[in-house]
Amino acid sequence: MNKETTPILSVCVYCGSQPGRDEAHIEAGRILGRSIAEHGLRLVYGGGTRGIMGAVASGVLSAGGHVTGIIPEFLMDKEATRHSLGQLNELIVTADMHERKHEMFERADAFVALPGGIGTLEEIVEIMTWAQLGRHRKPMVFGNVNGFWDPMLELIDHMRDQGFVHTAHLVQPLVIGRPEDIVPAIVASTSANGRDGEAGIIAKL
Template identity: 50%
Template sequence: MTQALSLCVFCGARAGTRPTLVEAARRLGTSIGTGGGTLVFGGGRVGLMGELAQSTMAAGGHVVGFIPEHLERIEVADRSLPELHVVSDMHSRKLGMFERAQAFCVLPGGLGTLDETFEILTWRQLGLHDKPMVLLNVEGYWDPLLALVDRIVEQGFAPPENRRLFTVVDTPEAVLPALATELAARPSASVAPDAEARALG
C-alpha cells in the first residue's frame, strides 16, 4: 500500500469456539500494525476485539477504540489503548468509527457485528459514502450470509450490483491488498454528512 490505512474492523466481543478465528484476528492485527496502519474498532478488551487490538499494537500500529458507556463493563473497555473514546450510545459509537475509517473489514462476530456491517453497507448502497468493505470469510464463516445476499437478489429485493458493495477474502493477509486495490480505483472516498448519517441511524 502507498500509505498507511485507517481500517475499521467489526468483530465479535466473544472469542467463539474455533481457535482459527482467534488466530485470524491476531494475524489481521499484525498486518495492520506492520503496515503502519490504524485500527478503528469497538474498544473492548475481550473476544476477537481484544485479540485484534493487542496484535495491532504489538506490531506497531495505532489503535482507536469507541465504546458506549453502557458497555464499558460488558465488553471490558481497554484502558491500555492509545486512543479510547467512551461515547453516549451505540449510534455515536458507529458514527465515530465510520468517521475515522477509510475502509472496513468484517471478522466473525454476532448480531452486533451484523448490525454494524449492514448499516455501513446500506449507507454505501444509498450513496452516502464509497468506502470499501472486505468480509474475511475464515473457514467459510460468512457463507450463510453470502447465500442470504444471493437469495435477496434472486427474489428481487435488491439489484445484482449489491453483491459488489463488499469484497470477500479467505485469509487475513489478503485483506489489506484487496482494500488497496479498491481504494486505488476510488481515490476520493466520500464521507457521509453528520446530519444524513444520524438520520439513517
C-alpha cells in the same frame, strides 16, 4: 458522509467480543491486527479487550500500530477490562450505540467484518446499506474465515436475485478467507476504484 473514494489511512474492524468456538477466529484477529500495523494503518474498532476484538487490538499494538477504541459507557465492563483500555492509544467513550457507530464510520476509511454475532452483523449491514444509498464509497470486507460468512453471502445473493438489492453495483463487498490478504486487497481495491470509478469489486480469495 463522504461519497468520494479516499486514501486508506484507517481500517474499522467489526468482530465478536467473544472468542467463539473456532480457534482460527481468534488467530485471524491477531493476524489482521498485525497486518494493519505493518501496512502503516490505524485500527478503529469497538474498544473491547476480550474475544476477537481484543485479539485484533493486541495484534496491532504488538506490531507498533495505533489503536482507537470507541465504546459506549454501558459496555465498558461487558466488552472490556477497564485496566486494559489504558493500553489503547486513544479511547472514545460514547453515550450510546448510535454515537459509537457514527464515530467509527467517520474515523474509518474501510470496514472489515470478522466473525461475530448479531452486533457484528448489524454493523456491517448498516455500512452496506449506506453504500447502497450512495452515502459512501469506502471498501467493505467480509473476513470469511473458515467460511463463517457463507450463509450471509448466500442471503445477499438471494436478495439480489429476487430484485431487492437495488443499485447492486454499490454493494459489492470483498470476500476474503485469509486474514493476511485482507489489507492488501483493500489497498488494491482502492487503486482500482481510482482507475475505473466503480464503488468496489468482488473478490473471493
